[in-house]
Amino acid sequence: MRADPERVVISNIGLDTHDLGARLVTTALREAGMEVIYIGKFQTPESIVAAAISEDADVIGISSLAANTRELTRRLLEVLSRKEASDIAVVVGGAIAAEEAKELLSMGAASVFGPHSELDDIVAAVRTSVEHRRSRLPAQRPVMKGA
Amino acid sequence: MAGKNVYRPEDTNELDYDRDLGDPGRPPFTRGSRDYTFAQRPWTRRMIVGYGLPQDSNRRLRRLLEMGQDGLIIVPDTPTQVGMDSDHPAAQPDAGRMGVPLSCVEDMSALLDGIPLTGLSLSMQTATSDSSPVGFCQLLVAAERRGIPWTGIRGSLSNSPLMRYFGYDSSLPVELALKVCIDVVEFCVRKRLRFHPLGLGGYVFREAGLSAAEEVAVSIAAGLCYVTASLDRGLDFESFGPRLYNSSAIGSDLFTEVAKLRAERRLWSRIMAERFGAKSAPLTIVGHTSGSSLTAKQPENNIVRAGFQFLAAVLGGCTAIDFSSYDEPLSLPTERAARIALNTQHIGFHETGIAEVADPLGGSYYLEALTDEVEAAAHSVLQEIEALGGLVAAGEQRWVSDLIERNLVRREGEIRDGSRVVVGVNRYQVPPEEEESLELLRLPSDLMERRQEQMAELRRRRDGSAVAGSLAALMEAAPLDRGENLMPFILDAVRAAATLGEINGVIRVANGETYDRYGLTEPPAGLSMVATSR
Numbered sequence: 112m113r114a115d116p117e118r119v120v121i122s123n124i125g126l127d128t129h130d131l132g133a134r135l136v137t138t139a140l141r142e143a144g145m146e147v148i149y150i151g152k153f154q155t156p157e158s159i160v161a162a163a164i165s166e167d168a169d170v171i172g173i174s175s176l177a178a179n180t181r182e183l184t185r186r187l188l189e190v191l192s193r194k195e196a197s198d199i200a201v202v203v204g205g206a207i208a209a210e211e212a213k214e215l216l217s218m219g220a221a222s223v224f225g226p227h228s229e230l231d232d233i234v235a236a237v238r239t240s241v242e243h244r245r246s247r248l249p250a251q252r253p254v255m256k257g258a
Numbered sequence: 259m260a261g262k263n264v265y266r267p268e269d270t271n272e273l274d275y276d277r278d279l280g281d282p283g284r285p286p287f288t289r290g291s292r293d294y295t296f297a298q299r300p301w302t303r304r305m306i307v308g309y310g311l312p313q314d315s316n317r318r319l320r321r322l323l324e325m326g327q328d329g330l331i332i333v334p335d336t337p338t339q340v341g342m343d344s345d346h347p348a349a350q351p352d353a354g355r356m357g358v359p360l361s362c363v364e365d366m367s368a369l370l371d372g373i374p375l376t377g378l379s380l381s382m383q384t385a386t387s388d389s390s391p392v393g394f395c396q397l398l399v400a401a402e403r404r405g406i407p408w409t410g411i412r413g414s415l416s417n418s419p420l421m422r423y424f425g426y427d428s429s430l431p432v433e434l435a436l437k438v439c440i441d442v443v444e445f446c447v448r449k450r451l452r453f454h455p456l457g458l459g460g461y462v463f464r465e466a467g468l469s470a471a472e473e474v475a476v477s478i479a480a481g482l483c484y485v486t487a488s489l490d491r492g493l494d495f496e497s498f499g500p501r502l503y504n505s506s507a508i509g510s511d512l513f514t515e516v517a518k519l520r521a522e523r524r525l526w527s528r529i530m531a532e533r534f535g536a537k538s539a540p541l542t543i544v545g546h547t548s549g550s551s552l553t554a555k556q557p558e559n560n561i562v563r564a565g566f567q568f569l570a571a572v573l574g575g576c577t578a579i580d581f582s583s584y585d586e587p588l589s590l591p592t593e594r595a596a597r598i599a600l601n602t603q604h605i606g607f608h609e610t611g612i613a614e615v616a617d618p619l620g621g622s623y624y625l626e627a628l629t630d631e632v633e634a635a636a637h638s639v640l641q642e643i644e645a646l647g648g649l650v651a652a653g654e655q656r657w658v659s660d661l662i663e664r665n666l667v668r669r670e671g672e673i674r675d676g677s678r679v680v681v682g683v684n685r686y687q688v689p690p691e692e693e694e695s696l697e698l699l700r701l702p703s704d705l706m707e708r709r710q711e712q713m714a715e716l717r718r719r720r721d722g723s724a725v726a727g728s729l730a731a732l733m734e735a736a737p738l739d740r741g742e743n744l745m746p747f748i749l750d751a752v753r754a755a756a757t758l759g760e761i762n763g764v765i766r767v768a769n770g771e772t773y774d775r776y777g778l779t780e781p782p783a784g785l786s787m788v789a790t791s792r
Binding site: 125126127128130131134135138152153155176177178179182183186206208226227 | 336337339340342348349350351352355356425426427467550554555587588589590663666667670690693698701706776
């Protein structure tokens, strides 16, 4: 029997208007057979978590080019934990420098993708996150690509 | 564009010099909006600035002037662009990240501290009309405080409410946003200010994912909306029409870009004459090299890309040019990247001879045929938009977003299947370990905290009753059906140190909206939030 498709909520977090990356990732994940709920731009940590819970998402993908993912990811993870939804994996993309990527991973992001990333790697990382969540295994080893 | 290997006289058979080209500075302005060459008066060489605290951006502006920049172009941060203050809880992480925070007049004064405001043009890329009227008032009050008369400064504002359909956010309903946008136009006309009061928004349209011809069509559709609204306000076309401008994204398809700039001026001039009886409608076009054409892979290649794009901007007659720097896919421009961008312009101006003759490609069989082709394609898209009821209707009906999505999917498909070559991305790649590691612009790690301190200090120091008084007067004037030009009221509020968020909030409340879209901030003490007239 075929497993249910992976469910992913994608958004631009914060006030950054650059959404090309998030839209491309949305398209790539859909082409890979996943159910992607693209909630667009100008999303707050609260609105993203609310969408992810109501959509029963396995993974949240957030993007920002505004060099502010440290603070926004911290806030997002905090809201997830407050809503007892920390099992939802968080994948972060954007203009993220290597050392910031390390910080995001140590904060609890499942994977981080900088400007050099390949779409195939992002698809693979999201898939792994879903498998881990669904099999109730402990979180996978963090991956860091292209940062 | 349709391909022939060579173009001949018969490809331009229909061309009539006076009707279709005209001398530079003469209708239909195909050959340029000005009647002089760049050697006589250079295009404005500038680099867009905005990051960190206003003081950080001020240092960069000073450095650029030392590097030979002859105009200022400022981009406010994303919270400012949507009318939010830096200390709004949902805005704090974005303050100073992709532009300079301009929450109040103190920020504007700090940004421009020690910079001569006369004798150079000052462009404020304030995006939609959430922040443009307030940002402009901050600029006028900052000049006032330095004893500089308003007529002593010149420049341009973006003030483009219809960017909302192209990826920019707006906190004002579209009708209200258009109204305050035209308040700025009317104010500039009545006060005889030397400002281009609004830009059509071409750069933002294009970069959202349009083709060159679509950029022209959408820009003109936006312009038609603004011109009609200004005429409805009782302004004569001649008083404001020639002051409108467009900012254009200059991509890498060199001849198409040159043809686009020429076609856009011609189509604009023709439509303004046909529909509004305009005697002379030169459209000033400023060029900004395309940020979306740049790649994170082998980023130094972007220096070359921007160089070709710059050449197209000059050959197409852009009167001011700024660059997306080579490091832009990775961060905001470093000083080094900004210098390379400015030096590209200096080299072009001084060493290559491209400034000597106006419209040097005019008369080329190929370029004239291409100009016709872009104009015809743009005209057909414009008709499509008008059949939907204009750009507002096209935006509301998702025509715009569907078009952008289709273009995006096609473009990405072409990059993936290799039919569109992007050097360093799908051809001529290097292994990851050979990718250059660039020194990137680092924002201070305590930026957010320091900005919050600045805001707290501002709110502590100002006279609360003056703020409340000025905002109460604004609220009374602001309902749409009062038809009052809000600029004098916004000026008073800015003088009293009211913030952008407060001013926008009050305009919203007066028109039946909540004070804060996010429901997270309260109006300042002493201000009754009951809309006074309905």
